[in-house]
Amino acid sequence: MVSTSSYQTNKSKEIFTAAQKLMPGGVSSPVRAFKSVGGQPIVFDRVKGAYIQDVDGNEYIDYVGTWGPAICGHAHPEVIAALHEALEKGTSFGAPCVQENILAEMVIDAVPSIEMVRFVNSGTEACMSVLRLMRAFTGREKIIKFEGCYHGHADMFLVKAGSGVATLGLPDSPGVPKTTTNNTLTAPYNDLEAVKKLFIENPDSIAGVILEPVVGNAGFIVPDAGFLEGLRELTREYGALLVFDEVMTGFRVAYGGAQEKFGITPDLTTLGKVIGGGLPVGAYGGRADIMAMVAPAGPMYQAGTLSGNPLAMTAGIKTLELLQRPGSYEYLDKITKRLSEGLLQIAREAGHAVYGGSISGMFGMFFTGDPVHNYEDAKKSDLAKFSRFHRGMLEKGIYLAPSQFEAGFTSLAHTDAEIDRTLAAAREVLSGL
Numbered sequence: 001m002v003s004t005s006s007y008q009t010n011k012s013k014e015i016f017t018a019a020q021k022l023m024p025g026g027v028s029s030p031v032r033a034f035k036s037v038g039g040q041p042i043v044f045d046r047v048k049g050a051y052i053q054d055v056d057g058n059e060y061i062d063y064v065g066t067w068g069p070a071i072c073g074h075a076h077p078e079v080i081a082a083l084h085e086a087l088e089k090g091t092s093f094g095a096p097c098v099q100e101n102i103l104a105e106m107v108i109d110a111v112p113s114i115e116m117v118r119f120v121n122s123g124t125e126a127c128m129s130v131l132r133l134m135r136a137f138t139g140r141e142k143i144i145k146f147e148g149c150y151h152g153h154a155d156m157f158l159v160k161a162g163s164g165v166a167t168l169g170l171p172d173s174p175g176v177p178k179t180t181t182n183n184t185l186t187a188p189y190n191d192l193e194a195v196k197k198l199f200i201e202n203p204d205s206i207a208g209v210i211l212e213p214v215v216g217n218a219g220f221i222v223p224d225a226g227f228l229e230g231l232r233e234l235t236r237e238y239g240a241l242l243v244f245d246e247v248m249t250g251f252r253v254a255y256g257g258a259q260e261k262f263g264i265t266p267d268l269t270t271l272g273k274v275i276g277g278g279l280p281v282g283a284y285g286g287r288a289d290i291m292a293m294v295a296p297a298g299p300m301y302q303a304g305t306l307s308g309n310p311l312a313m314t315a316g317i318k319t320l321e322l323l324q325r326p327g328s329y330e331y332l333d334k335i336t337k338r339l340s341e342g343l344l345q346i347a348r349e350a351g352h353a354v355y356g357g358s359i360s361g362m363f364g365m366f367f368t369g370d371p372v373h374n375y376e377d378a379k380k381s382d383l384a385k386f387s388r389f390h391r392g393m394l395e396k397g398i399y400l401a402p403s404q405f406e407a408g409f410t411s412l413a414h415t416d417a418e419i420d421r422t423l424a425a426a427r428e429v430l431s432g433l
């Protein structure tokens with residue numbers, strides 16, 4: 001752990017300064033640039049277990065977990081060993097491999113809605129493909145998404161989106177044709193009445209509803225009682241599909257994702273992050289009659305040079321095997337609750353208005369005292385205070401997501417010792433804010 005007095009990030013600064021001349025904003029993905037929290041972005045050198053180390057040698061307890069995949073802890077020795085073995089056979093076949101069958105079977109066994117699955121390379125790809133499938137299957141063009149939910153950066157989802165879009169305040173990106181987003185209808189999260197109104201206004205033209213069943217991309221927001229059930233009923237009533245984007249929640253809030261946790265089965269599901277064990281993977285799947293539309297079984301085209309890559313499949317298989325061990329999710333639940341409740345209590349004792357919670361290995365804390373049910377509520381957070389909190393924690397060796405509008409992640413490698421150190425750091429930082 002770093003001590004505040006010796007904390008310096010000169011090498012990060014040097015590398016990031018050079019990066020800014022080479023790549024837009026110096027990064028390969030926007031939130032990494034620390035734009036909303038300010039200060040020097042950190043350039044990393046290695047990860048292990050619950051820890052991430054920067055190029056200056058500072059070590060941090062990591063609550064980003066490469067944005068979700070590192071649920072077993074970074075660079076788990078069994079994942080690394082499996083990858084070494086797979087690597088000996090080559091890096092890509094561009095043809096079927098048996099690892100695809102193994103991972104597909106594990107996903108189908110785990111996720112209630114998935115009877116067949118197609119692997120892709122990212123969550124973005126999974127969501128843009130599932131949207132095409134929703135339209136192909138229903139013959140309808142409109143979709144409903146929720147304000148503050150993020151489904152990757154494909155054109156038709158860049159409407160009131162979350163994640164980096166929310167962080168940078170870029171709700172409607174230039175370059176996205178109006179003709180593309182005209183068919184994207186939006187509603188506030190947890191607002192069934194708003195969804196009902198959209199269906200009444202467009203009874204025969206809505207292909208489906210897509211949502212994060214637990215939101216992570218507007219900060220951490222849980223579905224109100226009855227919300228998921230209501231969406232299931234409304235979509236059935238209007239002949240539309242219900243799609244859970246479980247890129248973040250899949251194999252995280254429960255082994256079978258939010259649909260297992262809440263007992264609501266959508267028609268289609270997207271996955272990513274955990275199922276790739278830290279390598280680039282996404283997937284979409286669902287009812288076999290819908291998946292039968294996907295080429296070459298059916299007419300809806302979707303393809304990928306590196307899809308089903310043997311290394312990515314191997315990392316995913318081993319990660320899911322580790323998660324299957326008894327007690328994994330009970331452990332994640334326990335350790336994360338301790339962290340989340342501890343943070344909220346310490347913040348309140350220090351006089352700050354906060355709101356938050358956790359489910360299994362996913363948590364969040366907003367700097368607002370009012371309950372947060374949707375993105376509008378999340379936006380009431382004191383962002384300047386969050387920035388100071390983030391910087392203070394960083395200087396004490398705690399790496400939190402550099403945005404108020406992102407969830408936090410724990411892993412099986414986080415122990416009581418890491419939580420103790422995190423809470424001790426939070427006590428110091430929050431009392432000085």
Ligand code: PMP
Pocket residue numbers: 067122123124125127150151152153163212216217245246247248272273282
């Ligand atoms: N959907 C959700 C719910 C996500 O959280 C993300 C990424 N954070 C995506 C889609 C996009 O995934 P990727 O970044 O792998 O393209």
